[in-house]
Amino acid sequence: MVSENVEEYLECLWELTQDGTPARTSDIAKRMDVSPASVTEMMQRLDSQGYISYERYKGATLTEKGLRIGEAIKRKHRLLERFLVDVLGIEKERSHEEACRLEHMLSDESERRISEMMNNPSTCPDGDPIPAMDRLRPSGNEGTIVLSEMGEGEEGTISHLACDDPQKIRRIIAMGFVPERPLIVEDRLPMGGPVLVKVGDSRVALAKEYADLVHVRTRNRARHRHHGDR
Amino acid sequence: MEVLLVGNPNVGKSVIFSRLTGVGAISSNYPGTTVDYLKADMMVNGKKVTFIDLPGLYSLTGGTEDQRVAAQMLRSSSPDCVLLVADATRLEPSLVLLFQLIELGHPVLVAMNMMDSARKRGELDIARLSAILDVPIVPTVAITGEGMGELLRAIEGGQARRSTFRVRYDPRIEAYLEVLRLGLANFKLEHPVRGVAIKLLEGDEAFAEGVPEYILTQVDRLRKEFRKEHGEDLEVHINRDRYGEAGRILSEVYRPKVQPRTRGQRLSDLTLRPRTGVPILLAVLTLLLAAIIGLGSWLEEALLTAYASVTGTFFADLAEMIGGELGTALASGLDLSLQAILAVVVPYILLFYLLLAVLEDSGYLPRVVVLMDGVMHRIGLHGQAIIPMLVGMGCNVPAILATRTVESRRERLILGTIIVMAVPCSAQMAVIVGTVGSYGGPVYVLAILAILLGLVLLLGRLLHRALRFEPTGLMIEIPDLAVPRPRNVAVKTWMRIKEFFVLAFPILLAGSIALELLAAYGVLAKVVEPLAFFTEGFLGLPAITIIALLFGVLRKEMSFQLLVVLFGTADLAAVMTVQQLFVFALVMATFMPCLSAFAVMVKEYGAKGTVLIALASLALAFSLGGAANLLLTYL
Numbered sequence A: 001m002v003s004e005n006v007e008e009y010l011e012c013l014w015e016l017t018q019d020g021t022p023a024r025t026s027d028i029a030k031r032m033d034v035s036p037a038s039v040t041e042m043m044q045r046l047d048s049q050g051y052i053s054y055e056r057y058k059g060a061t062l063t064e065k066g067l068r069i070g071e072a073i074k075r076k077h078r079l080l081e082r083f084l085v086d087v088l089g090i091e092k093e094r095s096h097e098e099a100c101r102l103e104h105m106l107s108d109e110s111e112r113r114i115s116e117m118m119n120n121p122s123t124c125p126d127g128d129p130i131p132a133m134d135r136l137r138p139s140g141n142e143g144t145i146v147l148s149e150m151g152e153g154e155e156g157t158i159s160h161l162a163c164d165d166p167q168k169i170r171r172i173i174a175m176g177f178v179p180e181r182p183l184i185v186e187d188r189l190p191m192g193g194p195v196l197v198k199v200g201d202s203r204v205a206l207a208k209e210y211a212d213l214v215h216v217r218t219r220n221r222a223r224h225r226h227h228g229d230r
Numbered sequence B: 001m002e003v004l005l006v007g008n009p010n011v012g013k014s015v016i017f018s019r020l021t022g023v024g025a026i027s028s029n030y031p032g033t034t035v036d037y038l039k040a041d042m043m044v045n046g047k048k049v050t051f052i053d054l055p056g057l058y059s060l061t062g063g064t065e066d067q068r069v070a071a072q073m074l075r076s077s078s079p080d081c082v083l084l085v086a087d088a089t090r091l092e093p094s095l096v097l098l099f100q101l102i103e104l105g106h107p108v109l110v111a112m113n114m115m116d117s118a119r120k121r122g123e124l125d126i127a128r129l130s131a132i133l134d135v136p137i138v139p140t141v142a143i144t145g146e147g148m149g150e151l152l153r154a155i156e157g158g159q160a161r162r163s164t165f166r167v168r169y170d171p172r173i174e175a176y177l178e179v180l181r182l183g184l185a186n187f188k189l190e191h192p193v194r195g196v197a198i199k200l201l202e203g204d205e206a207f208a209e210g211v212p213e214y215i216l217t218q219v220d221r222l223r224k225e226f227r228k229e230h231g232e233d234l235e236v237h238i239n240r241d242r243y244g245e246a247g248r249i250l251s252e253v254y255r256p257k258v259q260p261r262t263r264g265q266r267l268s269d270l271t272l273r274p275r276t277g278v279p280i281l282l283a284v285l286t287l288l289l290a291a292i293i294g295l296g297s298w299l300e301e302a303l304l305t306a307y308a309s310v311t312g313t314f315f316a317d318l319a320e321m322i323g324g325e326l327g328t329a330l331a332s333g334l335d336l337s338l339q340a341i342l343a344v345v346v347p348y349i350l351l352f353y354l355l356l357a358v359l360e361d362s363g364y365l366p367r368v369v370v371l372m373d374g375v376m377h378r379i380g381l382h383g384q385a386i387i388p389m390l391v392g393m394g395c396n397v398p399a400i401l402a403t404r405t406v407e408s409r410r411e412r413l414i415l416g417t418i419i420v421m422a423v424p425c426s427a428q429m430a431v432i433v434g435t436v437g438s439y440g441g442p443v444y445v446l447a448i449l450a451i452l453l454g455l456v457l458l459l460g461r462l463l464h465r466a467l468r469f470e471p472t473g474l475m476i477e478i479p480d481l482a483v484p485r486p487r488n489v490a491v492k493t494w495m496r497i498k499e500f501f502v503l504a505f506p507i508l509l510a511g512s513i514a515l516e517l518l519a520a521y522g523v524l525a526k527v528v529e530p531l532a533f534f535t536e537g538f539l540g541l542p543a544i545t546i547i548a549l550l551f552g553v554l555r556k557e558m559s560f561q562l563l564v565v566l567f568g569t570a571d572l573a574a575v576m577t578v579q580q581l582f583v584f585a586l587v588m589a590t591f592m593p594c595l596s597a598f599a600v601m602v603k604e605y606g607a608k609g610t611v612l613i614a615l616a617s618l619a620l621a622f623s624l625g626g627a628a629n630l631l632l633t634y635l
Helices: A004-016 A025-032 A036-048 A064-086 A092-102 A108-117 A166-174 B013-021 B065-076 B091-103 B115-121 B126-133 B148-156 B171-184 B193-201 B213-230 B234-253 B263-272 B274-311 B314-322 B324-362 B365-377 B383-392 B396-405 B409-422 B426-440 B442-467 B486-502 B504-520 B523-538 B545-554 B556-567 B578-590 B595-605 B607-634
Strands: A052-055 A059-062 A144-146 A155-161 A182-188 A195-199 A202-206 A214-218 B002-007 B038-044 B047-053 B081-087 B108-113 B122-124 B137-139 B254-256 B475-477
Touching: A004 A025, A004 A036, A004 A059, A004 A064, A025 A036, A025 A059, A036 A052, A036 A059, A059 A064, A064 A092, A064 A108, A064 A144, A144 A155, A155 A166, A166 B234, A202 B365, B002 B013, B002 B065, B002 B091, B013 B038, B013 B047, B013 B081, B013 B148, B038 B148, B047 B148, B065 B396, B081 B091, B081 B148, B091 B108, B091 B126, B091 B193, B091 B234, B108 B115, B108 B126, B108 B148, B115 B122, B126 B137, B126 B234, B137 B148, B171 B193, B171 B213, B171 B234, B193 B213, B193 B234, B213 B234, B234 B254, B263 B274, B263 B365, B274 B324, B274 B365, B274 B426, B274 B442, B314 B324, B324 B383, B324 B426, B324 B486, B324 B504, B324 B556, B365 B383, B365 B475, B383 B396, B383 B409, B396 B409, B396 B595, B409 B442, B409 B595, B409 B607, B426 B442, B426 B556, B426 B578, B442 B578, B486 B504, B504 B523, B504 B545, B504 B556, B523 B545, B523 B607, B545 B556, B545 B578, B556 B578, B578 B607, B595 B607
Parallel strands: B002 B047, B002 B081, B081 B108, B108 B137
Antiparallel strands: A052 A059, A144 A214, A155 A182, A155 A214, A182 A195, A195 A202, A202 B475, B038 B047, B122 B254
């Protein structure tokens, strides 16, 4: 499970990166009302978990995985605001706070029903757009994720390799990155360093440029261990 | 009879090679230790057997320079036995390599190595595996020598066989293979038709030789067709099937035991995770430096004191006994050469190699690679480059060969230049620590090392810019940590420093006697004086040191040893100031490559590049020396 705090950050990042540029630490700190130092720490953590890609002086951008969560939370937030104001008649000012808390509990199922009940509204009470629910659902290769975006401790099975450079393909094949083999991400090194992957019984350090080519079907997200469990 | 040792990197081929032949092959605990093949002839039961140790490889297709060497050797020779060394603890990649050897029709024998660790992890049914694969398998533990007798008997008894085992590929691929089999049936090929057909479908051009053009066009069409229909490259699918097969076989013959996490595994994690790994790395480096500077200086002094008390007036007596100028020259030449060996080779070079061997065998180096990868990218290299650089702190010759493990030619050139110009080899380190370190203090050593580190970064940045293109990424297998075995550490260290005694000592001895004679007849002064404007005027060094600098081209440590000879004393503080020693050490630290390094560079990078690098480093060394002299004099 993703913690509420992480969801809040991803939601905030989603909004700040709408203009297509990385979100800067200072802007995130202002928006989240926390110190820049704790933002930096959080960004490094989110980076190591594969939600964002963070570079110290540039800022943060969401990975596909982070984008999916950030957008879902924002979507739920705006839909809930609409629901609170239009259906329950709560004041607009209070609806924001309330939605901030509820957005983390709302299941996809309930979200879909609320949206349907209200005839799929397209904007929140402030006039901002509500993203469509199925916008980011992957089609075809459902549930696959690029190895470079997997978080620490996540595991899965290689589904396919995507690359047009036969030289590169051969090298990753030779290292044992072949469809249907299981792998676990053990660690992600900072500063654009490699991903440490256990593939089969071998442990391999793989640069991002190679990790980008390996697509993985993840499983047992629930088994993803929390830090300090053992 | 010819035997090729083949296997994935870091499975213990070189250890087995050494065990079988008694010929020392350097082995360490990281992938890519062996970058060139090594050959040894042996008489076994009256039969001559040639063993060839190949660099490790993951696949017969693709790979880095060192792996291509191995693949090429396999293609071009027709050995009587291909000895596949498999890692019993990570069987799948070994099996996949074995499948390829079988497909190409090689007579194969398997050494199932690391059986001791494998037994702890689970149960492996060797007899069953051997039956499935249709190849003889000998269980071994190379590091203890277990199974070596059986292995030798199996090799000599001609037990290696062409297996009838076949990987079952996807029906579509099998259909393609059938098409190609019919097409190729009438051509004379080096390998079985099926094997060649598979390699062609994998897109390996090396096997295209002797295959007519129209079939290659057909292969190309099939590859495109497959990609279009399956959305996957043919070589990916072929390997998917191989690993699938390997996995199925493994599940039949291997039963893993559930085992608790050991202390070793926990330590292994600590060395890899940045939060703990970076402090550990810094601690290791600090310890290494402290050991060489502190322990080295202490050892040098202790040895020289002991030497003085043991020899006493022996050399003076010897000089008298022989008599005349010649007697003095011979006696003091011998005396000073021995002192030079004690002052340089034993305390610094031996010590460094011992420590390096411990680090190599522990499996720690690949961890340094991983931790430094991010930093190394800034200078246009990736983490893998750390290993050649560390090896280069021993000697530049194997370091330059080790650059083969780096992927592109561009990076090999950057790395080679950095190693030659800015990474101090153990001989250079001995010069630095033994001269200015001993008499001026560790601060000066650190200052020179800081300058060198600055040079590494600067050179890296410059070359990175100049050669453009993006650096390729890191891909390296991380072995488990292991406790280094004293025997291997000792043998390896001896192999590496042997030449300092057997090769360098005679040169040093002859050189010193000659110099003593030249000095005695006043010839030396005449040679040295015309260059004094440079030595004294520009570098601020005593004129006679030019001789030491010149000999530094031959061997780096000799420059230091000859200082001892030229001044006739091992106490350099009496004849040179700290500033002079600093300038001398700085010049030697960046001096042009020694003769052996020069030769190997010509072989690896071509003559033009090598001369360029040599001249550049010579210019750099003298500019740095001159600048240091100016700065220290006027500040």
